[in-house]
Amino acid sequence: MARVVLRNLRKSFGALEVIKGVDLEIEDGEFCVFVGPSGCGKSTLLRMISGLEPHTSGAIEIGGRDVSGAEPSERGIAMVFQNYALYPHLTVRENIGFGLSLARVPKEERNRKVDAVAEVLQLGPYLDRKPKALSGGQRQRVAIGRAIVRDPEVFLFDEPLSNLDAALRSQMRIELTELHERLGSTMVYVTHDQVEAMTMADKIVVLNGGRIEQVGTPMELYESPATPFVAGFIGSPQMNLFEGGAARTMGCDVYGIRPEHLTISDGAGQWVGRVRHVERLGADTIVHLDVPDLGPLVARVDGGLTYAIGQQVHASPDPERAFKYRG
């Protein structure tokens, strides 16, 4: 069984420390998403788990075995890259079967396994094509197929959907989730997109500047973000965060309130502001306000409500759901 455990993992490139001590336990069969802004070290962390990047100090365990010194191919992992990394000179069948042919698996068995994977991913008609002749979504499937055929204990994904268009991305999100349910393997998934994190993860690891900011289920992170960073990162539209004088009047250093936890009214309310911009999404409407006491404020209100630009309105936070941070 493949629990993945990272103990005080560090990584430096020369003098630059990129991963600054990460402790993490990923349970067997869990879908774990690393999320964080670009450059925070997500890929580096994933590549250290894969063994492509040696770590500077600390330990990595996969399935109870310390793999700190092991070759990538000995770690029981498979990886799907952002740009797919399909072998351009090989057909889809050879791409998927490449690892098996390296391992000198007999041809019949190899074909049988490749066919089985192609069946799952609906790649049957394309098995004799070169990657060049495939669409982005199909290439992505081939890359996933190449991972599945290795029958790994842990799947590693590095932003696998970021080269796809929006429609295909949401479809692939569902397919990946279903694949995870079907295979039951541990999956570690890197993304900078908090929507992917929220929709797919069993466990989200929020990274910031080479450190873990918070670990939890999507709803835990949404309902009780431990730091202003997590509060601002999880949720869309972003949480309204205020520092300085505005926050001090509310008795804290950082004050946060989600757009969906604000009520807008014409009558009395906590803050008075003017409507600067209105985004109509149909079911919801996002209202951007200028509040003299605070600065810009975003509220999510029912789609049926309308506001004119420049109109003066009152906004009130739900005090139960406001976040107050110190330090």
Next chain:
Amino acid sequence: MTDRSLTARNYAMGVVALLLAFVVFIVPFLFVAINAMKTAPDAAQLDFSLPERWVFWENVVTTVQTRDYALLLAYWNSTLITVCAITILVIFGAMVGFVIQRRPSPVSRFVYVLILSGLMIPPAVVPTIWVLQGINLFKTLQGMILIQVAYGLGFTVLLFRAFIATIPRELDEAAIIDGAKPWQVFFRVVLPLLKPVTVTVIVVQSISIFNDFTHPLYYLPGRDNVTVQLTLYNFQSQFASQNNLLFMNILLITIPPLIVFVFFNRQIVAGMTSGAVKG
């Protein structure tokens, strides 16, 4: 400026360029070809008139037979040197380019500097001959092959390195995860992708090695070691009046590389400019 005058100007410039190319490339070739078909006294004039008597075939036969079929021996020697040197160049060039591009380290950077200096510093002939004599390779085809490899390696490595830089590193990493050993990464993933640049290297280097004049002149003296360009001496020193045979010889040794070039020039350009992974 109107569209019409623009196209007229483009047209005129095209014609001028073609004329220039004609004067620079075709006229000398025509001169050689015409004189190669003249009789000896006729060719001694060294002018552009048509031959008084066309003696194409006689000249071919005489040229080939001169000095006990030296031209055929030269073809054999040059071909052997070219094939062996190219084989070594491609294999080593690709491997060295791969290591230098993929594994940056002080050692590989130092090797890269050496390779660049090999391109820039002119070769020293006399010390090279000392070295060849010291290892008993002077006046041997093996020695000549190694010399050609040494002279060609810098450029070859440079071409391979630049091309390998266009192959995404993730491809190597995917192969490593699939369980490939380093040599399998090279031979099963990278090498097959090097086809365009390999064609370029083969064509460019084989023409320059096959046509080499100075290096065989310095390092490969001896009747049995003659290479194609050195056959020109057959008609230079003996008699002054054998220009027709000299030109026929030029024609005969120019044609094989020309054919290669005509057939492969598309691939050559493609290999120079393209990356490995398209679309």
